[in-house]
Amino acid sequence: MKLYTYFRSSAAFRVRIALNLKGVSYEPVSKAFAKKEHRAPDYLAVNPQGLIPALDDDGAVLSQSVAIMEYLDEKYPKPAFLPADPASRARVRSMALAIACDIHPLNNLRVLNYLRKELAQNDDGVNKWYRHWVTEGFRGLEVQAQEFSASKRYCFGDAVSLADICLVPQMYNARRFETDLTAFPTLVAISTHLESIEAFDKAKPEAQPDAA
């Protein structure tokens, strides 16, 4: 199992957590955004989408972090990333996708670069944009977490899920951009608990071999 990763990639952070939770060992292959290694021909031949992460499982190359996590969950059922019944599964996926679709892609490095280069935004403009979309997304997620978290330790019920794996990297980035998190006490409590779990802790950016 080979993971194309970058220490700072939030989507790769998710997959690192997922692999750790499943107890699957992997060889990390670093692709540095700053050097545009993820857009070089050799990587585009691996992942035509030109995005990090990608997982090479014995020659089968898979992309998109959420698709990779669903794959890992199908291949290694324990611990399950989704509850058993369809409505609960949908709720967990909805919380995960609120981050993976509606927060993270807006705040990706390539988008922030576009704001700087094409729309002449300075740090203030970029930071305001970043915090705006985190705040927008966390607002709904906080309400859902209040409803669905059993004990403020996990986003849904009382077990780790796809939603938790998406929350921790997003919370990490929200803090990095100094987002005001006062309105999201449930999400902060859940993330703080999750960050104490070894599978999450070992996956954090600064613990990666390619950390600057």
Added chain:
Amino acid sequence: MKLYTYFRSSAAFRVRIALNLKGVSYEPVSKAFAKKEHRAPDYLAVNPQGLIPALDDDGAVLSQSVAIMEYLDEKYPKPAFLPADPASRARVRSMALAIACDIHPLNNLRVLNYLRKELAQNDDGVNKWYRHWVTEGFRGLEVQAQEFSASKRYCFGDAVSLADICLVPQMYNARRFETDLTAFPTLVAISTHLESIEAFDKAKPEAQPDAA
């Protein structure tokens, strides 16, 4: 089954296709973006994320179009939205998520409104942004479709999948924003075929009761 929808919502368009493919009848409840009905307290009580669509299945309210489609696929297995083996499932999900995560959220109405209001962009600036992210996303997807489509009728293999359901609404919007599609002949051929299928055709914006 009640679907909170809006004729112009690309994510609702996906779920309308999915419901039609599964042969599940539903009652549409329109929430007009222009009137901000999707941000009104009564709708936030239904879907705290404040986004369209949401599906109410006998009191279980589910949000996020991809989560809803996975739910429908689990509840109504035929026709399957995903192939049988895990690696193929991951590839289909990756193609679907390339649209649902990395194209569509960047080009959502709320984002275009931010560009206009906060970043003082005019029509030209907004259109350039729109086309940029479609082109970026379609570039990788075209390569994947060339590899995985059996006959240029479906994104993956020779059956309809989650990727097809995401492609058609995205192609619809790409055309609406007059995106140059010359570089994406496979995606255009696939979408043209899919648009001729009744379940897709009936789901298009102008066929909806709330179309302006």
